[in-house]
Amino acid sequence: MAVIDRGPEIDEGGLATLWEDGPGVPGFLTTVDHKRIGLRYIYTSFAFFFLAGATALVMRAQLAEPNAHVLGPQIYNELMTMHGTTMIFLFNTPVLAGFGNYLIPLQLGTRDMAFPRLNAFSYWVFLFGGLFMYASFFVGKMPDGGWFGYTPLVSKTFNPGINIDFWGLGIVFVGLSTTVGSINFIVTIFKMRAPGMTLNRMPIYVWSMLVFSFMAIFAVPAVTLATGLLELDRLFGTSFFVPSLGGSVLLYQHLFWFWGHPEVYILFVPATGMISQIIPVFSRRPLSGYPWVVAALVTVGFISFGVWVHHMFATGLPPLAMAFFSGASFIIVIPSGIQFFAWIATMWRGAVRLTTPMLFAIGFLLIFLLGGITGVMVAVLPFDWQVTDSYFVVAHFHYVLNGAVVFPIFGAIYYWLPKMTGRALSERLGKWSFWVMFVGFNITFFPMHILGFLGMPRRIYTYNDGLGWAGLNAMVSAGSAVFGLGTAITLVNWARSLRRRAPVPDDPWDGDSLEWATTSPPPHYNFAAIPLVAGRHPLWDQQPLPYASSGEDDETRGLGTAGAVDRETPITSGLDNRPEGNLTIPEETYLPFVLALGLAVMFVGLLVSAAVVAVAGLALAVFGAVWWTWRTDEDLE
Amino acid sequence: MTAVVSPGAARPSTRRSYTTAWWGMAMLVITEAMVFLVLLAAYFFLRASSRQWPIGGIELPKVDLAWPFSFVLWGSSVPIFWAEAAIRNGRLAQFKAGLLISFVMGASFLGYTIYDFNDLHFGWRDNAYGSIFYTVVGLHAVHVVIGLAMNLMVQVKAWTGRYRTGHHVSAEVFSLYWHFVDVVWLFVFPSLFLSPHWR
């Protein structure tokens, strides 16, 4: 194991108190530490994952046999909608944002995000948005329009209750969190890299988060408008999607999928970033074809904005126009192929260690390969006419969402969680978890392909006997329990690690990136002095790792320990990353919480159509915003 | 002992690049631009799928007042440029004057929008044309309101002497936002007000 050099001798105790959050609830509500916030994101979204997973298990109990009576149709539709919505909006997107929050500043070698308070704000918005949607359970009116809620099914005419409003407003709200978080990532990545970390030396994971963020700020407006205009129709009686008044129901689909397709890559790209971090470390050599992988990530980002119509192949658009979108969907295979072969090449000439994170990475490769191939199949227009909206598509997207995104996330948990908590996870339980999940996964989702061929549409709460669907469905349901068990083993492992408090060395895996240069868990200030980077793999190639010392001038003062003492972190000029100044990390503050709370109150007001409440919430939010702007100049420069 | 090295690349820059706050605002402007782009796409989508535009015999948008006030709005960027130059060179009085002029121009545009809305013979519930028209113009007006509020904020800071040369991030951020609000109108106005007349 590498000898880790922690930098200049400093009074660590003094620094720690300087950076520490206040105690108790106030400290909890006011913290702006990217690590606390990141971990909080991860915990919250995993809570949503297990909720939505448990929901899926209940759905599977209903579908295990024909004409079952576990769930009625209404509750099935509600659970189905919440399962998909939660997995996409409240688990996958935020958990990736959580990892980004925690890891980006560490991997860049800086002391926090560019906008620490905004960071806290985006967490609170996510939390309140999730609670907002889940409040529907308490009034027994869960959204029931499917995760893409097509109009007119979700219009006031056909769905008069407030079920859909929880969903529509909730998505607008949660979208705000993603947008704000992404802006923060972009600025952090552009302005706060350690000296020497030029763009072409950034860890692939950071690249993937940069692509994630840019895709998000371009795509999220479309879903905000889709659901926002829907809510205008529902709450204020406009007619965007009312055909008899000149509205168009297809407009909704275009808006939704113009976000929806990029969204699945928004999830997929950071997952591949994690894989590109894990595979090289456990092959003990740099990632093959780094520039091509970066180029692949960026091109995926671009192309994914040009394929959304492949979700609308059955809507009766002109066939040759649709064939164009088939073609665009084919092209997106190439960047995925490049990444895929880069991973193989890395292992091919590497010295592979089969640790738990690596097992998840290999499981990911085998599963994603199939999910990608079925993706190409459904991109073939005439074939999709048969399988769209059938269980074949359900199989495709679980192979990619659950296989190609959740497996990397589990790998990332095993890889990075010990760094975050400072507590070791059990490798033995981890391997058990992997194998149970891998086997359970394929038993669950493989038969779905065949069910699609046998004519089983998706989103049906039950089916009749005699269609030849019963046996396979029983198998799927049994498999889902196995898969669920596999995830539960990780949950146990996680909880056990917190209880047993087995300490973790700074660099347990012999990693290459800067997060391994600091302690586990890292101190509040991450780095007392900022590391100086001279290559793509500082911890492998620069032994001992050099640290900057504080200069006399403004530009370089923040680099060394003087910066940590002043609660500052250095700012660089952007693309060419010259040290340029310092950012004062703001003190703890209620601002983000208050602003998010104001917005939450406003959304509740809209939900229950209580103008007073909505206006009060808005007023609180405006108050927060003004306060915030008023204080802006104090912290910058 | 630890290696403590002065950063190799630490040649202090002669010119400062944009601040993090400016970058943050620039990214916000990008998403906001997407909001308007998507809305305008929705406008043309609805238009393409209707036989008649405006739908249901609604009058064509009136441009007699819209033209001059559009120029007022676009023109309001000029004093902001002027003010920006002023604060960079420490001329606070000119800075305040620029902000004030721009504020008056923006506010008069807002006044026009409100007047225009009251003057229309259709509502946003009437049909999809009404819905998209009010939503786009209204959303732009909301941005004008936010811009004016930011302008006020900056003015208060200026009048209370909180700015110094090289210490005026919020002013910079505001000016970027205001230019954006103007540029959006450069697209909204031709699309919503002019294009229905060209057939």
Place this chain on the structure above:
Amino acid sequence: MAGVTAAFLCASTVTACGRRSPSMLDHHGPEAARVAGVWWLMFVLAAIVYVVVAGLVITAVVRGRRRAAAERPDAAGDERFIWVGGVVLPVLILAVLAVVTVSTTRDLRAAQAGELPIRIIGKRWWWDVSYPGAGVRTANELHVPVGRAVDLTLESDDVIHSFWVPQLAGKVDLIPGQRNHLRFTASAPGTYRGQCAEFCGIQHAHMAFVVIADPPEVFDRWLTRRASGAGVQPTREEAARGEMVFNRESCAGCHTIRDTEADGKVGPDLTAFGGRRSIGAMTVPNTATNLSRWIRNSQSIKPGNLMPPVALSSRDLRSLVVYLEGLK
């Protein structure tokens, strides 16, 4: 892999597996056959790609495990590997698929001579079927002649539905404010199950239907008989009483029975209901017992559907059932 292939082969020849699934691989028309052909081509390509690429992954892991940690080999040759695998291989395969996509698309959606027009309106949660030329209307059953192309006009006046008969053709949505078309030909007599494929609300699961393909002369006889309005007059006394109950109760306000007072438009046309195979868009088989349960409280059979329970004396109910079952 063998198991996978067997599973798909099984799906394609349902009878061999002792089931009767509406499988898209068990095709009975040129449209579905064409798509099944596309599938088998893709299946072979996919199997090759999967076996080769997964084989590479596993070999890489096995090789890599044997290597000592100390060596850190350089990256020479990696780039070529990445380019061949990640760019050249996909481009070749995708070029094939692109040609297949375009040619199949062009053939499948082209209009043909002598098509039989049929109009389908999707309702929550049943199918309104009419034959515009002949003035015939029915529900949840689609009679088509074998060997002749049909041209379906698909519309909806509530939410979006999707028309899917896997054994005959791919699906097309029924979208409010829009008129879509689907063309297919049944190549062999038989009944083919179809089901709504776009989520349309609480009873989306029970919005199925059946396509009945008959030899042309049988179909023509059926159409003429339906067009003549035969079979509507009650022949038994009990049935005549049933007709009276039907018109007296709320039934007639929602259902149409040709040449009678009943002309409601909310529910399915019941003109030839007695001849239908099922009740409630394939929810339960059409038997007297099921019908009487349905009329008394359809909500217990198909919860959430739009027909309210109707309070009737058991005498009235019996008459109604006799009447409706007699409509053939």
